[in-house]
Amino acid sequence: MQPLAAPDRVYFTGTAPPPPEPPERGRGWRVLGWVSTVMSVLLVLGSLTAYGFWRRIDGQITRENVDGKLGDDRPAKLNGAMNILVMGSDSRAGENAGYGTEEGQRSDTTILLHLSPGGERAIGMSFPRDSMVRIPSCKKTGGGTVPGRLDMINSAYAQGGPACTWKTIESITDIRIDHYVEVDFAGFKRVVDALEGVEICVPKAINDPKAELRLRKGRQTVRGDQALGYVRTRTGGLGDGSDLSRIQRQQAFMASVVKKATDKGMLADPGKTYNFLSAVAGSIKADDRLTLSAMQKLAGGLRGISAGKVRFVTVPVQAYPPDHNRVQINPAQAAPLFEAIRKDNAVPEPAPAPPPQAAKPMPPAQVKVAVYNATRTDGLGQRTADQLKEKGFTVNKVGTRKTRTDGAKTRILFGPGAQRQAAALAAAMPGHPPKPWAAGKPGQVYLIVGADGAVLPGAAAPLPKVVGEIRADQDVCAQA
Structure with a gap:
């Protein structure tokens, strides 16, 4: 049998191009980063097993019934995923009185937190x-x-409370929301202090008297008022001062909070975990269906989730022609993202037994795979590589073929001496029998992703590429 012809020359992808320059803004964001408290609480609840601890935490949460305000025309519940609407209130009542005298209460932060069935991954999707x-x-x-x-998204909360924001997000995304959680300024400070500070990375020294914020350049740990000033400032020279730029910085802060909250050292210490949850519980408001038993069920599903499975993305937007101080959702780019989350309905299952092979497959960790995207769908190679990493494979290259088409089929090729490695990949990805490639490197396996995709049973379906997404396990200085 003649070996297959060598694939076309490949070029490795670099970083994604920056998003279009955001429109000028009139009034900046007041707060976003403190919503990370809610993310962190949800991700570490699974470490508490004592019922008494649960009862104490539960008793500190304020709840509201919203059932009669959501209406009957709602998206269907398709699967076992959990979707939680996370909102940040800029209320100046009570403990928050020291942060200004603005009247009313708005939701200046709106994030749809999607938790996959079985706790396979968590995605925080921000709405500007x-x-x-x-x-x-x-x-x-x-x-x-x-x-x-037709109005700004945060006006929904101002006039109709959390239930109106809930209805609005469901109507935009067609994603069924299960619960809502709201948090305020004081809760943010307490959770950061309970974590003994959160690591950030600043591209240059900051001196912002208005926010009472002074930071040196580079990597550092912030606490309390300093952390609050960091996520609130819009005049300190961090980014371009726009909402979209601010979201990127504050998502990086949330990622850092999640990374520390899920650290094994913290989760191994019941005292620290309880203090952390207790510090924020008193500042949380939720719907009354998020009961003690619902939280325990949620925590069980999240037990074992790592920071590497937590991502933050911003809903793609575009200019709003009638007003350059506003934006609107880009339907062409947002629709695939909403659909991927809506249809995330496959509970991870064990991979099927491998088909008979001429050689016994090797353990995934010993298989080096180079992934090449042969389609016109940008980012598909990296998404497939992420799935392979979740299954334990070693991905040493990700690239694209010089010539990409919509008709090419997915192939598994292997270089000299890599038959067993290729058999392992083929076992994890049924339907693509491996074939030798004489021009390949010794010991190397090549996955050429074509139009029929590269499905790994038991792995979460890949989301479409979103420019500027942030992973909770990345280095904080990567966004500086």
Whole structure:
């Protein structure tokens, strides 16, 4: 049998191109980073097993019934995933009085937290506060009805409370939301202090008297008011001052919080874990269906999740022509993201038994795989590589073929002496029998991803590529 012809020359992908320059803004974001408290709480609840501890934590959470405000026209519940609407309130009431005198209460942070079935991954999807969206008719918090309208997304909360924001996000995404959680300034400070500080990385020294913030250049740990000032400042020279730039920085902060909250050292210490959860529980408000038993079930599903499986993305937006201080959701780019989350319905299952092979497969960790994208779908190679890494394979290269088409089929090739390695990859990816490639490197396996995809049974389906996404396990200085 003649070996296959060598694949076309490949070129390795670099970093994704930066998003378009954001429109100028009138008024900046007030707060976003403190919403990381909620993310962290959800990710470490699984470490508490004592029922008494659970009861104490549960008793500190304020709850609200929103069932009668959501209406009947809601997306269907498709699967066992958990979708939680996380909102940040800029209320100046109570402990928050020291942060200004603004009247009213708005949701300046809106994140849809998606938890895959079986705790396979967690995705925080941010909605920019000045996005112009269709807001459905909502019941007012104090009675009456707010008619449907085109308005900024954060106005939904201002006029109809969390239930109106809930309805709005469901109507935009067609994703069924299970619960909501709200947190305030004081909760953010307490959780950062309970973590003994959170690591950040600053590209240059910051001196912002308005935010009472002074930071040296580079890697450092921030606590309390300093951490709050870091996530609130919009005049300290961090980024371009726009909402979109601020989201990137604050998502990096959330990723750092999650990374520390899921650290094995903390999770191994019940005292630290309890203190951490207790510090923030008193600042959380949630729907009354997020009961003690619901939290315990959620925690069981998340037990064992690592920072490497937590990602943050921003809903793709574009300019809003009538007002350069506003943006609107880019439907062409956002629709695939919403669909991927909506259809994340496959609970991870063990991989099927490998088919008979001429040689016994090797353990995945001993298999070196080079992944090449042969399609016109940008980012598919990296997504497939991420799946392989989750299954234990060693991915040493990710690239694209010089010539990409929509008709090529997925192939597994292997260099001299790599038959057993290729058999291991073929066992994890049924339907693609491996073939030798004489021009390949000794011991190397090549996965050429074609139009029929590269499905790994038991691995989470890959999300479409989103420019600027942040992973919770990456180095904090990567975003500086």
